[in-house]
Amino acid sequence: MAIKRNLHSIDITVRFIIGVALVYICFIDVDYISNDVVRWLLGIYGVINIISAALRSCPIYALAGISTFRH
Amino acid sequence: MTFRSKLILSFITVILMILLIFSAVAYTSARDYTQYNGQILVHKENLRLISQLGPQPPSLEQIQQLFPSGKNADQLYILIDTQTGELASTGKNANAIQLQQKIAHSLHSETKASTLSVDSETNKNDGVISFNGEEYLWASNSIPNTPYKLVSTYRHTENNIQTFLKYIGTPLAITLFIGMWIALWASAILTNLFKKIDDTNSQLQFQAHHDSLTQLPNRDALSRVTQHAIESAKAADGEIIFCLIDIEGLKDINDSLGHENGDILLNQISQRLKGSLRATDHIGRFGGNKFAVILSHTQTNNIESLCNKLLENFETVFEIDTHKLYVRAILGISIFPIHADNSQVLIQKAETALYKARKIALDFAIYDVSLDKNNAERLKLTHDLRNAIHNEELKLYYQPQLDIRTGRIISVEALARWIHPEQGFIPPDIFIEIAEQAGLIQSLTDWVMRTAIEQCSNWLKIGIEVAVSVNLSARNLHDETLGTQVSNLLNYWGIKPSQLCLEITETSMMTNPEHARTLLDGLDNLGVRISIDDFGTGYSSLAYLKQLPVDELKVDKSFVLNMSSDESDASIVRATVSLAHDPGLEVVAEGVEDQATQDELLKIGCEFIQGYHFARPMPAAELTPLLASNQAENNGDKAVVTPTVLQQQSR
Numbered sequence: 001m002a003i004k005r006n007l008h009s010i011d012i013t014v015r016f017i018i019g020v021a022l023v024y025i026c027f028i029d030v031d032y033i034s035n036d037v038v039r040w041l042l043g044i045y046g047v048i049n050i051i052s053a054a055l056r057s058c059p060i061y062a063l064a065g066i067s068t069f070r071h
Numbered sequence: 072m073t074f075r076s077k078l079i080l081s082f083i084t085v086i087l088m089i090l091l092i093f094s095a096v097a098y099t100s101a102r103d104y105t106q107y108n109g110q111i112l113v114h115k116e117n118l119r120l121i122s123q124l125g126p127q128p129p130s131l132e133q134i135q136q137l138f139p140s141g142k143n144a145d146q147l148y149i150l151i152d153t154q155t156g157e158l159a160s161t162g163k164n165a166n167a168i169q170l171q172q173k174i175a176h177s178l179h180s181e182t183k184a185s186t187l188s189v190d191s192e193t194n195k196n197d198g199v200i201s202f203n204g205e206e207y208l209w210a211s212n213s214i215p216n217t218p219y220k221l222v223s224t225y226r227h228t229e230n231n232i233q234t235f236l237k238y239i240g241t242p243l244a245i246t247l248f249i250g251m252w253i254a255l256w257a258s259a260i261l262t263n264l265f266k267k268i269d270d271t272n273s274q275l276q277f278q279a280h281h282d283s284l285t286q287l288p289n290r291d292a293l294s295r296v297t298q299h300a301i302e303s304a305k306a307a308d309g310e311i312i313f314c315l316i317d318i319e320g321l322k323d324i325n326d327s328l329g330h331e332n333g334d335i336l337l338n339q340i341s342q343r344l345k346g347s348l349r350a351t352d353h354i355g356r357f358g359g360n361k362f363a364v365i366l367s368h369t370q371t372n373n374i375e376s377l378c379n380k381l382l383e384n385f386e387t388v389f390e391i392d393t394h395k396l397y398v399r400a401i402l403g404i405s406i407f408p409i410h411a412d413n414s415q416v417l418i419q420k421a422e423t424a425l426y427k428a429r430k431i432a433l434d435f436a437i438y439d440v441s442l443d444k445n446n447a448e449r450l451k452l453t454h455d456l457r458n459a460i461h462n463e464e465l466k467l468y469y470q471p472q473l474d475i476r477t478g479r480i481i482s483v484e485a486l487a488r489w490i491h492p493e494q495g496f497i498p499p500d501i502f503i504e505i506a507e508q509a510g511l512i513q514s515l516t517d518w519v520m521r522t523a524i525e526q527c528s529n530w531l532k533i534g535i536e537v538a539v540s541v542n543l544s545a546r547n548l549h550d551e552t553l554g555t556q557v558s559n560l561l562n563y564w565g566i567k568p569s570q571l572c573l574e575i576t577e578t579s580m581m582t583n584p585e586h587a588r589t590l591l592d593g594l595d596n597l598g599v600r601i602s603i604d605d606f607g608t609g610y611s612s613l614a615y616l617k618q619l620p621v622d623e624l625k626v627d628k629s630f631v632l633n634m635s636s637d638e639s640d641a642s643i644v645r646a647t648v649s650l651a652h653d654p655g656l657e658v659v660a661e662g663v664e665d666q667a668t669q670d671e672l673l674k675i676g677c678e679f680i681q682g683y684h685f686a687r688p689m690p691a692a693e694l695t696p697l698l699a700s701n702q703a704e705n706n707g708d709k710a711v712v713t714p715t716v717l718q719q720q721s722r
Contacts, residue, residue: 035242041249064259065266 005056006067016053022046075262082254090247097243098235106208110197113210113223120148121214121221128216145226151211154218173202200224284334285341288355293363296353297414300367301407311407312366312374314381315421316344317429319399321360332391336398339391343384361425363418371406378402378435401428402435410438453509455491456502460514465489467522468688469539471697472659472681475673480701482538482572484681485523486688487515503544512544521560524571526691528564535698540572540602545579548586554593561597568598574625576604588619595620602659607647617654624651628662628682635667645675652676 007015025032026043033039052058061067072080120137131150138148151158158172197210211222280292288296297313304311318340325333337360344354344362353365366377382400389396403425411417420438423446428436459465469483489497506512520541527539547553561568573594580587580603591601600622607627616624626647634641648658660672663682672680686697 033241033245034238035245038242038245042245045249045252060256060260063263064256065263066259 003055003057004062006061006069007052007056007058008068008070011058011068012053012056015049015058019046019049019051019053023050074265075258078258078262079255082258083251086247086250086254090243090250094239094243097239101235101239106199109208109225110210113208113225114197114212117210117212117221117223120223121212124214129214131219134214134217134219134221147207147224149222149224151220151222152218153213153220169202173200282356285338285356287341287345287362288353290355290358293353293355293357293365294414294418296355297365297417300353300365301412301414301417304367304407307368309368310371310409311417312369312371312377313405313407313417313421314364314366314378315357315403315418315425316362316364316381317401317403317425318360318362319401321398324396324398328391328394332394335391336389336396339389340384340398344381347380347384363421371409374404374406374437378404382434401425401433403428403438404435405438449505452491452494452497452502453505453511456489456505457509457511459489459491460506460511460518463518465515465518466690467519467526468690469523469526469694470681470688471686471694472540472679473685474678475669475680476678479705480537480698481679482540483694483698484540484542484574484688485519485526486542487519488688507544507546510546512546513550516541516543516547517556520557524560524564524566527566527570529691530695530698531566533695533699535695535702536570537698537701538570538572538600540574542574542576542604543579545576548575548579548583548590553590554597557594557599558597561599569600572600572602572622574602574604577606577608580619584615591620605661607643616656621656623657623659623679625659625661625681626677631660631662631668631672631682632664635665635671641671644672644677648675648677 022042023046026039026046030039033042056069123137124133134150139146149158197208200207200209205226207224207226209222209224211220213220280288282289297311300311303309318337321333321336324336337356341354341356341362344364348354348364348366351367353367355363357363364381369377381402385398385400389398403421403423405411405417405420405424407417410420424436424438427439428434466488468486468488470486471480472482472484473479474481487499487503489499489502491497503512503515506515523539523541527537530537543553550556557571557573560566561571575587575591595601601620602623602625603616603621604625605627606624607630624647626644630640630643630647632640634644644660651658657679658677659679659681660668660677661681663669663672663680663684665684668682669680669684686694
């Protein structure tokens with residue numbers, strides 16, 4: 001099944017920046033967050049953001065019937 | 072506030088409350104755990120210091136030497152004389168001395184009150200004390216062989232909340248953020264889900280009450296709307312006109328242009344009708360080719376103009392692609408409160424009115440109470456006819472057909488007669504129409520054919536060889552088993568196929584020419600004769616008839632009756648006889664009622680005649696002597712049977 005784009009360019013950029021920042025502070029420079037569970041949770045959130053930015057589609061947007069993408 | 076906003080707010084509130092409760096519990100638990108751990112450490116430090124003393128009872132100086140000499144402001148050591156409750160040693164500065172005194176006082180009084188946690192085995196006690204806005208952990212242990220107690224104090228922390236926030240606050244904030252994020256999405260997804268469920272429900276509800284093609288209210292919805300309109304009219308002392316609109320010729324359009332175009336036409340009609348109504352009126356699709364209009368707040372004295380206004384919608388052409396179509400509509404009207412006081416009966420009355428309009432070819436008809444009486448009678452007749460066919464209470468009469476060239480009876484036509492026990496003689500055209508509408512025609516024809524062939528066989532047994540004609544209806548032409556049935560009956564009763572003639576009207580044959588042709592071919596192969604009845608009243612052509620295995624034409628009596636006085640009728644009969652002879656068909660003239668007509672028919676070459684001039688239809692018992700006489704003549708024993716003889720004998 002083809003993935004339908006539902007993210008606007010700004011949405012994609014914001015997600016990418018947030019994703020990269022979170023992956024950096026959670027998995028690369030780990031001193032920022034001492035709690036491992038929280039660090040992993042945030043890290044996963046960051047990865048999800050990067051994936052959705054790369055796919056230009058957010059599965060939760062699709063479930064919620066939202067789209068920031070304008071044709 | 073929208074449903075989505077409410078849901079988001081609820082989720083966020085729940086998340087915040089959970090986090091708040093969790094934070095409070097986490098904070099108190101963390102504080103208690105830290106105190107517990109701290110006190111254990113203080114006890115351990117006390118025991119470590121005490122263990123450095125030798126087995127001999129130590130002096131006060133020896134004990135004081137145990138205390139670390141560094142100036143650690145967070146740490147204080149106190150020696151308390153348990154006998155006096157006074158400090159055995161004091162700190163170096165005023166603050167320390169005050170703290171020492173407070174702890175000593177607290178320890179002494181609380182020990183007396185036994186409110187501190189005291190372990191009877193180790194003889195230790197501990198606690199937390201606030202001093203100058205700060206908390207101090209303390210723990211006391213008795214020094215063996217001395218009256219002293221060693222009390223160590225540690226400043227717990229500068230600010231517990233700050234420490235808590237430092238270690239727990241950040242993870243809590245992140246958890247809060249993630250919780251909010253999940254709450255937002257959960258509410259968005261749930262809102263979308265509920266919206267979809269709502270949409271589906273609305274759609275289902277709409278479909279349940281509306282026609283899928285025209286999007287107009289359906290029959291059920293119309294019934295409710297009508298009832299609602301009636302209630303309103305009752306309250307306002309007003310009137311309601313319920314108008315049922317039947318679209319004619321839709322089936323032909325569906326058959327010729329396809330159902331898609333038929334649907335487009337229905338949509339166009341619904342749009343036109345809708346456009347011609349006022350805001351207070353209602354329209355719906357009643358099913359099939361019927362629409363219904365409910366006119367409220369109107370006067371019934373101008374009902375004719377209202378009907379004409381509705382009919383005007385059908386005066387202009389309907390255009391579908393390149394096709395231009397004219398459609399006729401018939402209206403059946405019923406009025407509240409004149410004809411009914413509830414929707415169900417009002418609709419029923421409109422249907423009755425529509426039936427009347429269709430039957431007598433009017434554009435519209437208003438319900439009339441006599442229609443119901445007719446309907447009730449008709450319903451009773453249908454019931455009685457069903458019983459009469461089932462119980463074989465009908466009579467079969469036979470009307471002879473004469474060869475006018477020889478004056479001999481060559482055939483008889485079997486005709487069903489119904490003498491109703493209460494109403495007496497019911498004309499055949501009435502009960503045959505009822506049988507056709509009630510789906511009884513097949514049973515009726517079966518009975519006629521069975522009885523006629525049986526009678527033919529009875530005549531044969533007494534030496535009378537005569538052909539018998541049986542009428543078939545349009546519905547019989549759709550009976551695939553007709554050929555087999557006829558064949559079985561002929562075999563069973565030992566009748567030659569040529570002795571049976573099946574009469575089919577032009578009109579019934581033309582309803583499905585292809586099917587009729589297949590069926591007639593099958594019957595022809597059996598050797599059964601085929602006759603076209605009521606010829607001249609339908610739309611068939613000799614060119615078409617030429618392709619069918621037809622043996623004879625029966626000229627309709629409407630042309631024969633007046634042919635002696637009406638030259639145009641005579642011309643039609645003449646032309647028919649002439650045209651029929653060309654492909655080799657024989658001609659029977661029906662409705663011959665006088666000698667002049669007979670003479671004229673003989674002159675123009677018509678072979679056979681049938682009519683009251685010779686004989687009315689009569690029961691087999693009455694006809695048998697005539698046939699016997701005819702048979703004797705055939706055998707050369709007697710004179711020719713003349714119409715006069717037949718007339719006299721049949722009376």
